[in-house]
Each structure stands twice: as C-alpha cells, then as structure tokens.
Amino acid sequence: MSVRIVHRSAVSLLALIPAAALAEAPAPGSREILVTAAPLEESADETVTPVITLSGDELAHRRQGTLGETLAGQPGIHFDNFGGGASRPVIRGQTSPRVQVLSDSTNVQDASGISADHAITGEPLLLRGIEVLRGPAALLYGGGAIGGAVNLLDTKIPTEVPVRGFAGTAEARLGTGDDERSAVGGLTLGTGSLALRVEGAHRETDDYRVPGAFGESRVPGSWSESSTFSAGGSWVGPDGYLGFAYTRVRS
Known part of the structure; x- marks a missing residue:
C-alpha cells in the first residue's frame, strides 16, 4: 500500500484551513486513503x-x-x-x-x-x-x-496529473417523487506537468407529487432546472500546483 501526502500551505495566516491529503491514483489491488487534518499540531482531543x-x-x-x-x-x-x-x-x-x-x-x-x-x-x-x-x-x-x-x-482545478493520461467519471440519477432526471460527467487529461479538467451536470425535476387528500396531485411551482459547466487547468510541480477554472451555473 502506497500513500503520497502533499502539503498545501495556507495563504492567510489567520485562516484555519483544513488540509486535505492528496493521493495519486491507486495501483490495482491497493487502497486509496483520504486524510483530513488541521494545520496546527494538536491531538484529536485538543x-x-x-x-x-x-x-x-x-x-x-x-x-x-x-x-x-x-x-x-x-x-x-x-x-x-x-x-x-x-x-x-x-x-x-x-x-x-x-x-x-x-x-x-x-x-x-x-x-x-x-x-x-x-x-x-x-x-x-x-x-x-x-x-x-x-x-x-x-x-x-x-x-x-x-x-x-x-x-x-x-475538482474544478486539477491537483494532480492522471497516471494513465486521463481519468473520468459519469453518473445518471432518476427520482420518483419529483420525476428527477440528472446527468453528471467529468474528464481530466494530463501530459507532463499539465492537467486539464472539464466537467458538467444537468438536473431537471417536475412538481412534487403529494397525496390526493390535499386536493391536488402535485405542488404547483415546485419544479426546478439547473445546469453547471466548468473548465480548468493547472500546472503541477513537485512542490504544489498553480491552476485556474471557469464555471458557469444556471438555475
């Protein structure tokens, strides 16, 4: 089992920012461990x-x-x-x-x-x-x-270069109470020290269903629709990374 922890220093000395340990993509058969800690040297009970x-x-x-x-x-x-x-x-x-x-x-x-x-x-x-x-x-x-x-x-701004040059995720969701239809996807491409990330999500729901005893089968005006798109990139070095991202949200 191999774990690589990357320290990210805080920009503001007054901010208590939880530091997240970032692990490279695990090799086949290994386990991925996420470590979250405070930047101060304190035990759990302190x-x-x-x-x-x-x-x-x-x-x-x-x-x-x-x-x-x-x-x-x-x-x-x-x-x-x-x-x-x-x-x-x-x-x-x-x-x-x-x-x-x-x-x-x-x-x-x-x-x-x-x-x-x-x-x-x-x-x-x-x-x-x-x-x-x-x-x-x-x-x-x-x-x-x-x-x-x-x-x-x-994950708007990539923090590491994919080991195999690319990494992606996709998910689809359906709901019954409000007829939810959701789709989510993201793709990260990397070469050398450069990593690029594109991701997006779209979600639609109809009015909520309610029991007929309330007089109507649905709650008028409770529908929703939202979409999010993000594109970003970063340069990843041995001591950290520098990146940017553009995100557009419509709800």
Whole structure:
C-alpha cells in the first residue's frame, strides 16, 4: 500500500484551513486513503473544531440536488427550503447569514447568503467532499460563520496529473417523487506537468407529487432546472500546483 501526502500551505495566516491529503491514483489491488487534518499540531482531543466530513461512497449515496438536502440528517443539521431548487443548511438552528459556505476554503459570494430563494452556486453532484465545521474556531472564517462553516471540495482545478493520461467519471440519477432526471460527467487529461479538467451536470425535476387528500396531485411551482459547466487547468510541480477554472451555473 502506497500513500503520497502533499502539503498545501495556507495563504492567510489567520485562516484555519483544513488540509486535505492528496493521493495519486491507486495501483490495482491497493487502497486509496483520504486524510483530513488541521494545520496546527494538536491531538484529536485538543481540537476545538468539531468536523463532519462526507466523501466517497457516503457522499455519492447522500447527495441531492441542493446542498441543504445533501447535509440534512447529519448530527445537528437540517435545511431550510424555498422550493425544489434552493435550500441552505441549518446548523444548530442557525442559517444564513450565520452559516458560511466556502468553496475550497474560499468564501462563496452569491445571492443565497442574503436571499433564501437563490440557490447556492456549488453543485453537490460535482463535489468530491464536504466538510462541516462547528464551534468557536469556525469564527476564523469571519463573523458570518458564527453558526458554522460548510466547505465544499471540488475538482474544478486539477491537483494532480492522471497516471494513465486521463481519468473520468459519469453518473445518471432518476427520482420518483419529483420525476428527477440528472446527468453528471467529468474528464481530466494530463501530459507532463499539465492537467486539464472539464466537467458538467444537468438536473431537471417536475412538481412534487403529494397525496390526493390535499386536493391536488402535485405542488404547483415546485419544479426546478439547473445546469453547471466548468473548465480548468493547472500546472503541477513537485512542490504544489498553480491552476485556474471557469464555471458557469444556471438555475
């Protein structure tokens, strides 16, 4: 079993940014290990930030069309809902603007922070992991994180060159309660020290079905449609990587 850990230093000295260990593509028969740790030298019982991490198969089975629905059911977390396409997580009774949403430890600046009828721009179907931070240390992300911080980990910017020159994923989802139709796909190409990434997701739902006792078989106006496209590239060296990405979200 071979594990390669890459250290990523923080840009701001005041930010408590969870460092993720990045492993190369595992060889046949080996196991892939994801390590998440705080940058400070503390033991587990000394860490003041309770963290919930979703990744791998657990995230694939739990993720929904919105971030709030994806995290609902975790300890101390539920969601506020504004129709089928917009919901934010509620942590210990606190929601926007007291719950900060981050993208790879960077504040997400979108209208969902001030208006519940706007969707969060992070697409759950394209995430490789989600970290939920609670407790006083979450305030290091700003006063908007007094209720907690949700860090979205994605693959828009490649962090490593595929061992075989390419790597890809694809997924299709169907739902019955709202007739969901979703398609997700991503492809990473690499040569030398250069890696390019293209990914996208499209999701459509109809009005929610409800029992006939409510007078109608569906909830009018609860349908949703969203699409996300992202293209990025990076130069990967022995000490880290430098990359960029362009993302377009329509919901």
